[in-house]
Amino acid sequence: MDVRRLSRTEAEAALDDLARLRIEVFHDFPYLYEGDIDYERRYLSTYMESAGSVIVGAFDGAELVGAATAAPLTEHFEEFAEPFAARGLDPASFFYFGESVLRKTYRGRGVGVRFFEDRERAARESGYSACVFSSVIRPADHPLRPVGYKPLDEFWVHRGYSRIDGHTTGFSWCDVGETDETVKPMEFWARQLPS
Template identity: 60%
Template sequence: MTEITLRTLTGAALTDALDDLAHLRITVFHEWPYLYEGDMDYERNYLAKFAGSKGAVIIGAYDGDRLVGAATAAPLADHFDDFAGPFSKHGLKAEDFFYFGESVLLPEYRGHGIGVRFFEEREKAAQAEGFDRIVFCGVMRPDDHPMRPADYVPLDTFWRNRGYEKMDGIVCDFPWRDIGDGEETRKPMQFWSRTLAEDG
């Protein structure tokens, strides 16, 4: 594999990368477990909300000038209300959390530690914005789903090795169109969290 460069994108650089990020999301989230039947209209609406946050950041993985992977983050309170809603129901304030969005990487670049770097660089971004409480969420699919690959390994162990744990009872739901479906349906998303040490 060629050497991959990670770049932290904010401001105009972040805006310039949004269409490339959209294409990555459409490609990678087509896979299990998201099964996303993506289109650019949906992407531009979704990513405009993300990019409107002053604290938004993309960690881009580049092979030369080509974006081959990306991980996003922004304050949770700036994201869609669907994500923040479950926190208020449990007496938590969305304003206290930094939210890690997608982490997408083309298959041929996996297995080389880039996913770990995505977490490390977003944690640095969180601390730079004054946050020590991190959350993200992952889609919940039934084990007997007909499109579940026989060799699928959930990412739970990877996330726990990064110091994250499930937040009991903190589940949101968010709509997108599954492969083969004509309409969007809402899917449950389980939240995970970590509190960063003061020394990083």
């Protein structure tokens, strides 16, 4: 497998592949994303328009099978920066990790670790020492929660990230089986990178 940072030209060429990959992976719990290519193009445009964005691709031959995104928090959606400003934290101090998506058959091979390492390296190169990301909050008794579901909390903690208690936002998408977008609660995780 080839895991590497994409050039701007490569990222733009892979936009629809990344959109389809997000739809496929986020269809599963906990995101339960119905999937819409127009929504994807709007969402992903933030990375195409951000001078500081990073997209890491995982390829099996020429096929994109995984991807991870990141950008300065101030260049992402306002819903993610606003809670930091509201707590007296300067959003310009944080590098925001968007999605890490990887097809199921490629998991367990260290690609997720590479996604974090490459984005943390990009953060350092851009002068950031703090990285953050968000994850959706679903109730433990959610009717679509699979039996034996294990959240990624342990993986994130092992990578040095901690949940920021009480620090949340809301972001909208259309759930599986629904026709209208609804706001989902999101929590934040952060890591101070070693110098």
